[in-house]
Amino acid sequence: MRTSFDFSPFYRSSIGFDRIFDLLENASLDAENWPPYNIVKIGEDAYRITIAVAGFAEDELTITHEANMLVVNGAKSEDEEERYLHQGLAVRPFVRRFELADHVIVEGAKLENGLLVINLRKEVPEEMKPRRIAIETEMTKPASKQIEGEKAA
Structure with missing residues (x-):
């Protein structure tokens, strides 16, 4: 519903x-719930996405980082010589999209034991980080300087 x-x-x-x-x-x-995946926060500004892509080779997967979007595509190349008697592995094509926050960058990806691991890091530019603003009062304002000509008068 x-x-x-x-x-x-x-x-x-x-x-x-x-x-x-x-x-x-x-x-x-x-x-769409396929392929299954995990999202883990591994540090203050570090994240890891792990996607189960059993049956896919490295050249059958593409990862694209667009503006605030990470797109993972999987497309199995068809081998017409193979005739399956039973096909239990789900190797259908897929597109998995992850919406990324501002300033999240992809550090890298690796395929290991049927799992695609993508490492992400949030890099906030220095000018965007919080900074403390000093509050001025009458006592902290610098004393006004007199002009030398007025001192002699």
């Missing part, structure tokens, strides 16, 4: 959050 939420009241009172509301609206559209 799909529930639809009306986010229009939030649009009236918020500015710049359009992307968040789009994410919430589109979250229920991703009903």
Whole structure:
């Protein structure tokens, strides 16, 4: 059962959050649960996505990092000479999309024992990091300097 939420009241009172509301609206559209995956936070700003891709070779997988989106594609090359008596491994083509936050970069990926491991890191630019602002009071303001000509008068 799909529930639809009306986010229009939030649009009236918020500015710049359009992307968040789009994410919430589109979250229920991703009903595909294959291939299975894990997302793990391995540090303060480090993450790891592990996708079970048994049966896929390295050249049958592509990873694309677009703006705020990580896309993993898997497409098995068809071998017409093979005739399966039973095919229990699900090697159908897939596309798995992961919405990334701002400033998340892909550090690398490796295929090991049927698992595709993708390492991510959040790199916030220095100018975007929080900084402390000094509060000035009358006592901390520098004393005004007199002009030399007025001292002699």
